[in-house]
Amino acid sequence: MLPRGLSRHFFLAWGLGMVLAAGATSGCTDRFAEINTDPTKTGAASADMLFARALKYGALYDNDQQVGEHLHANMWVQYFANSTPGFVTDRYESNDQWATTFWNDFYSGYGMDLQEAIRQVQGKPADVNKLSQARIWRVFLFQRMTDYWGDVPYFSAFQGATDQLRPSYDDQRAIYADFLRELKAAATALDDAQTSAYGPADLLYANPAAAFPTPTVAAANQRWRHFANSLRLRVALRLSKADPYLAELHVREALAAGVMESNEESAIMRNTGGGIRINQNPLAVVLGFGDSRVSATLIDYLSRYHDPRLLIFADPVSATNSARVGLPNGLSTVELTQRQYNPANFSKGGARYRSSTNDQNLLTYAEVCFLRAEACLRGWDVGSAQRWYETGVREALALAGISEPNVATSYLQEPEVRFVASTGLQQIMTQKWLSLFGHNGFEAYSEYRRTGFPVLRPIAGLGETNGQVPRRLRYPQSEQRLNAAAYQAAISRQGPDLMTTRVWWDK
Numbered sequence: 033m034l035p036r037g038l039s040r041h042f043f044l045a046w047g048l049g050m051v052l053a054a055g056a057t058s059g060c061t062d063r064f065a066e067i068n069t070d071p072t073k074t075g076a077a078s079a080d081m082l083f084a085r086a087l088k089y090g091a092l093y094d095n096d097q098q099v100g101e102h103l104h105a106n107m108w109v110q111y112f113a114n115s116t117p118g119f120v121t122d123r124y125e126s127n128d129q130w131a132t133t134f135w136n137d138f139y140s141g142y143g144m145d146l147q148e149a150i151r152q153v154q155g156k157p158a159d160v161n162k163l164s165q166a167r168i169w170r171v172f173l174f175q176r177m178t179d180y181w182g183d184v185p186y187f188s189a190f191q192g193a194t195d196q197l198r199p200s201y202d203d204q205r206a207i208y209a210d211f212l213r214e215l216k217a218a219a220t221a222l223d224d225a226q227t228s229a230y231g232p233a234d235l236l237y238a239n240p241a242a243a244f245p246t247p248t249v250a251a252a253n254q255r256w257r258h259f260a261n262s263l264r265l266r267v268a269l270r271l272s273k274a275d276p277y278l279a280e281l282h283v284r285e286a287l288a289a290g291v292m293e294s295n296e297e298s299a300i301m302r303n304t305g306g307g308i309r310i311n312q313n314p315l316a317v318v319l320g321f322g323d324s325r326v327s328a329t330l331i332d333y334l335s336r337y338h339d340p341r342l343l344i345f346a347d348p349v350s351a352t353n354s355a356r357v358g359l360p361n362g363l364s365t366v367e368l369t370q371r372q373y374n375p376a377n378f379s380k381g382g383a384r385y386r387s388s389t390n391d392q393n394l395l396t397y398a399e400v401c402f403l404r405a406e407a408c409l410r411g412w413d414v415g416s417a418q419r420w421y422e423t424g425v426r427e428a429l430a431l432a433g434i435s436e437p438n439v440a441t442s443y444l445q446e447p448e449v450r451f452v453a454s455t456g457l458q459q460i461m462t463q464k465w466l467s468l469f470g471h472n473g474f475e476a477y478s479e480y481r482r483t484g485f486p487v488l489r490p491i492a493g494l495g496e497t498n499g500q501v502p503r504r505l506r507y508p509q510s511e512q513r514l515n516a517a518a519y520q521a522a523i524s525r526q527g528p529d530l531m532t533t534r535v536w537w538d539k
Contacts, residue, residue: 079159080233082149083166087235089142090173091301091392094317100134102318103127104180105473108501109465109480110329110488113359115375117368119323122361124495124502126531132508138177139189146170147190158228160221161253165230167218168260171211172394175267178207179478180505182535183522186210198515201522204536205274211267212282219260219289224250236299236394259299262291262400266475269403270482272410273539283412287404292397295427301392313390315470320386324359325378329489331358333466337446340439341432345469346379355379362491362499384433385470393471398427402464409456418451421460425449428467461485481538495531502531503538 092101106112107122114122121127150166153159178184186207188199229249232239237255238247247255268282292298303313326346334342335356346356359378367373384390401424407413408420426440434440443449451459461479465486468476480486481503493499506529511519519529527533 077145077148079149079152079162080230082145082152083162083169083230084233084235086142086146086149086166086169086173088301089137090146090169091235091394092314094312094314096134096137097314098318098321099130100137101473102315102324103130104505105477107324107361109473109476110327110361111469111473111476112324112330112381113327113361113363114323115325115359115368115373115378116323117365120495123364124362124491124497124499124531126496126506128506128509131505132510135177135181135508135511138173139185143173144190146173158226160223161226161229161249164218164221165234165256167214168256168263171214171267172263174207175211175263176474178204179270179474179535181507182504182533183207183526185518198518200518203525208267208271208275208537209278212264212278215260215264215267216282216285216289219257219264222253222257224253235301239302255297258290258292258297259395261286261289262395262403264289265291265400265403265407266395269406270478270537272406273482274537280410280412283407287407287413291404292395292400295397295430298396298398299394300396301394303389303391312388313385313392315381315392316386316388316390319381322375322380324381325375326356326358326381328358328360330469331356331379332489333462333486337449338443339446339449339466340429340434340443341466341469344382344384344432344434347382349377349379361489362494381470390470393431393468396427396431396467398424398431398467399464399475401427402460402467405460406457409453409460417453417456417460421451421456421463424460424467425463428463431467457483458485458487481534497532500532503534504531506531 089096102112103114103119103121107114108124119127121130146166146169150163150170153162153166156163174184174186178186182204183201184204184207185199186202187210188202191199227249229252230238234252236259238252264282264286268279268286271279331342331346333339334345342356346358348354349357356379357377359373359375363373380386401420404413404415405417405420405424408415408417413420422444425444426437429435429440429443444451449459449463461483462485464479465476480488480501488501491499496502507519507522523529526536
């Protein structure tokens with residue numbers, strides 16, 4: 033069964049005019065025409081419809097947010113702790129159904145929709161902007177998949193031919209190299225002279241709900257260019273240990289090409305609430321189930337740093353108890369039934385994150401600042417690591433609703449927050465971790481594996497990892513049955529299909 037309170041979503045209630053099945057069990061399918069056609073209407077879904085759906089569902093609906101991000105990444109980087117005895121992932125045990133749901137919803141759903149949108153505009157010079165923006169979003173989505181599992185179907189995914197129903201798993205090194213090529217090429221190909229554009233179907237940068245309603249093609253292109261270059265910066269730094277030469281090359285190129293320069297350029301899914309579900313914050317739905325509490329680790333950092341976000345990230349324990357109290361991660365089934373761990377004694381996620389109108393930050397200027405701070409530490413960017421770090425902190429506070437300059441200045445003078453070059457990487461990564469709370473557990477989880485920061489609370493001897501933070505998700509069991517040859521080739525190359533096996537960049 034899926035976690036309590038959720039049902040599978042098979043259509044987008046925004047008038048996209050299509051019904052899409054999400055039940056396939058292999059990594060690819062040739063049923064594009066059938067799946068992408070509304071049986072009640074004539075004509076296939078347009079590239080605009082498919083792209084809009086890939087954007088919104090790729091930003092995650094509540095079902096995928098819960099089983100994909102919340103019950104894995106959000107627990108493993110200790111943003112939240114599980115308060116439900118039957119949920120096992122916080123104890124470092126795998127749940128095949130949850131992982132399979134997230135895998136299938138990408139490969140049989142919004143990932144395939146995006147690929148079909150690409151097919152419709154490919155080879156049409158007038159549609160170069162549509163093609164380029166779809167290629168950029170494809171990298172965003174696939175990075176999340178390969179960072180979770182390692183080797184995944186990439187080059188052979190979504191091909192649609194009968195002989196590709198069992199696609200091979202591609203080496204993560206090759207996938208990452210292609211990410212960098214694709215982002216560079218797509219950003220370069222954007223053409224302001226071409227008027228064809230997604231318009232309102234571009235939910236990130238051109239939809240009326242976005243920060244800049246109905247911009248010109250040139251304005252939208254510029255935001256997509258800076259998104260692509262900022263994403264390339266993120267991708268490149270992921271390779272800082274696995275391939276530092278390639279990492280430095282693309283960090284320097286991305287910065288020279290132009291990354292985000294203000295929060296106005298951030299990639300944010302704007303949510304307006306109300307009955308139109310395209311505009312609903314998925315984390316609000318998940319937190320509404322009451323199956324988790326804010327982690328004791330997060331509360332400890334916020335309290336120790338005298339961080340003004342403490343009162344925003346976590347709610348008071350109750351109407352009569354204004355304290356913010358975090359629940360420890362990794363509690364056993366027995367411990368979760370004991371009085372001392374009654375969920376009523378611990379803080380829920382803050383009201384801001386339980387609001388249906390809260391925005392989804394996908395890649396922000398604050399993150400770019402922290403990426404640049406790290407690049408400066410490594411000598412790959414000109415400028416001051418401290419300046420970019422402090423700018424990142426100020427921008428992150430503003431994203432949480434704290435924009436008073438004096439508050440940020442005071443916070444930056446806290447003993448453990450004040451920048452010190454000798455501990456710079458730990459400080460940068462810890463502040464990045466705080467900045468990603470409530471929005472991007474995927475990225476926080478990947479960055480923890482890459483750098484070892486922030487320092488998380490140990491969980492002794494638990495689950496399938498003997499208490500160590502999992503390094504990856506296990507492949508869906510259905511892949512072992514239905515795509516056995518590709519599965520076996522992947523684990524022969526990558527290592528055993530265990531939560532302790534490191535993906536290629538995780539050195």
